[in-house]
Amino acid sequence: MADVIQIKDIANYDGQEITLQGWLYNKTHKGKLLFLLMRDGTGLVQCVAFRPEIGDELFEAGKELTQESSLRITGTVRADDRAPGVPGGFEVGITAIEPIQVADEYPITPKEHGTEFLMDNRHLWIRSSMQWATLRIRATVIKAIRDFLDDHGYLNMDTPIITPTAGENTTSLFEVDYFEEPGYLAQTGQLYNEANIMAFGKVYAFGPTFRAEKSKTRRHLTEFWMVEPEMAFFSLEDLMDMEEQFISYIVQTVLEKNKAELEILERDTTSLERITPPFPRISYDEAVERLNKIREETDDEELKELLKIEWGDDFGSPHETELTKQFDKPVFVYHYPTAAKAFYMTPVEGRPEVCRSVDLLAPEGYGEITGGSERIPDVDLLMQRIEEYGVNADHYRWYVDLRRYGSVPHSGFGLGVERTVSWICGSGHLREAIPYPRMLKRMYP
Numbered sequence: 316m317a318d319v320i321q322i323k324d325i326a327n328y329d330g331q332e333i334t335l336q337g338w339l340y341n342k343t344h345k346g347k348l349l350f351l352l353m354r355d356g357t358g359l360v361q362c363v364a365f366r367p368e369i370g371d372e373l374f375e376a377g378k379e380l381t382q383e384s385s386l387r388i389t390g391t392v393r394a395d396d397r398a399p400g401v402p403g404g405f406e407v408g409i410t411a412i413e414p415i416q417v418a419d420e421y422p423i424t425p426k427e428h429g430t431e432f433l434m435d436n437r438h439l440w441i442r443s444s445m446q447w448a449t450l451r452i453r454a455t456v457i458k459a460i461r462d463f464l465d466d467h468g469y470l471n472m473d474t475p476i477i478t479p480t481a482g483e484n485t486t487s488l489f490e491v492d493y494f495e496e497p498g499y500l501a502q503t504g505q506l507y508n509e510a511n512i513m514a515f516g517k518v519y520a521f522g523p524t525f526r527a528e529k530s531k532t533r534r535h536l537t538e539f540w541m542v543e544p545e546m547a548f549f550s551l552e553d554l555m556d557m558e559e560q561f562i563s564y565i566v567q568t569v570l571e572k573n574k575a576e577l578e579i580l581e582r583d584t585t586s587l588e589r590i591t592p593p594f595p596r597i598s599y600d601e602a603v604e605r606l607n608k609i610r611e612e613t614d615d616e617e618l619k620e621l622l623k624i625e626w627g628d629d630f631g632s633p634h635e636t637e638l639t640k641q642f643d644k645p646v647f648v649y650h651y652p653t654a655a656k657a658f659y660m661t662p663v664e665g666r667p668e669v670c671r672s673v674d675l676l677a678p679e680g681y682g683e684i685t686g687g688s689e690r691i692p693d694v695d696l697l698m699q700r701i702e703e704y705g706v707n708a709d710h711y712r713w714y715v716d717l718r719r720y721g722s723v724p725h726s727g728f729g730l731g732v733e734r735t736v737s738w739i740c741g742s743g744h745l746r747e748a749i750p751y752p753r754m755l756k757r758m759y760p
């Protein structure tokens with residue numbers, strides 16, 4: 316057996332004999348030629364057997380292999396521009412085939428399948444090229460997030476997953492029985508982050524986040540991954556400056572590292588190339604004006620109805636979609652109505668009906684990918700807001716303490732990994748941006 320190599324490295328082995336180990340993605344034969352499209356997790360390459368060269372027995376064994384059978388192939392690498400594959404440009408002239416397991420009839424064939432069927436077979440579906448490409452981009456996004464933050468002085472701090480109280484809102488909590496006391500799966504690590512910055516300055520939490528969302532939209536999961544940077548002495552403007560650098564870095568890193576994957580997804584990359592600072596910034600007031608203007612100018616009665624909005628309402632996805640169509644970069648919307656947002660956000664001075672909050676809306680209709688704010692630094696106001704919120708103030712004693720022992724102005728935000736991945740990949744639904752999605756009525760596999 317020749318050296319085992321990975322398909323991603325195949326260009327380094329032009330003219331050499333190598334061994335690949337993996338799975339059969341597809342198979343065709345034509346007379347004395349057998350084409351085995353093989354994948355090994357890192358890429359996809361066409362391997363070609365010529366009957367007179369490898370002999371009848373091996374040729375027949377190769378022909379018997381079914382889709383997704385596991386196997387080893389030994390052969391000689393040769394450059395060929397027309398060869399299909401990822402990274403492409405090379406094929407393998409087979410000298411030996413070693414079947415490992417001949418797969419049962421594989422349920423996912425190249426024909427069309429319904430989404431429910433594919434979701435039931437998610438454990439197999441992740442082998443398909445578009446899913447494979449999406450999940451590889453997800454890994455790049457996660458690494459880019461960590462690299463950027465680690466390199467810019469943010470300390471990674473893990474925050475608890477089992478918590479005594481709501482962090483974001485009381486309507487989407489998953490309750491767990493914590494030794495006969497109610498506990499809740501974390502909706503955010505933010506409140507703990509706020510304690511952490513008083514010890515470390517700039518931190519980030521990065522972990523799974525849980526929301527018992529009863530809504531069945533393409534933008535909501537019940538379990539998703541969120542990265543939450545939190546910074547002492549940061550204003551809302553500082554926050555926007557940082558976010559646009561951060562998001563641009565993530566997108567540019569994917570463009571650099573995942574060309575092949577973006578190609579598999581047929582993603583129009585020109586819209587991603589534009590993602591560089593600065594991003595446009597508009598207030599909530601201006602956003603509402605823009606929406607009303609769209610309503611006035613459109614002849615589309617359905618759209619008019621969908622975009623109905625009263626000052627004070629939170630945006631739904633049609634609002635976000637129409638707004639973002641007006642920009643070719645992500646757009647910051649700041650100073651939302653206080654009543655529409657979480658309890659911890661600082662009211663705007665002289666105008667307490669709006670707060671120092673900012674959401675970032677992705678272009679091409681992808682909607683909110685980050686949500687953040689300046690946090691209330693004042694003890695009395697924070698206690699009052701907790702009271703109004705209608706939760707057990709006792710659970711927030713430690714959080715209020717932070718305003719007693721060296722309180723400082725501070726800000727932070729959360730970025731949803733799946734929303735970001737789905738936007739970058741141009742995919743229609745968040746369920747494809749995470750290996751095993753958890754949604755309303757979906758916990759399998």
Ligand code: 4AD
Pocket residue numbers: 482483502503504505526528534535536537539541543544683684685686687688727728729730731732733734745
């Ligand atoms: O806007 P959210 O709810 O903000 C917070 O949780 C803050 N405590 C974050 C902070 O300031 N540290 O959530 C932040 C982001 C959203 O912009 C969205 O990208 C994502 O998390 N997100 C979801 N992603 C998938 N499914 C859901 N159900 C999501 N809910 C929020």
Ligand code: MG
Pocket residue numbers: 674683685686
């Ligand atoms: Mg939000």
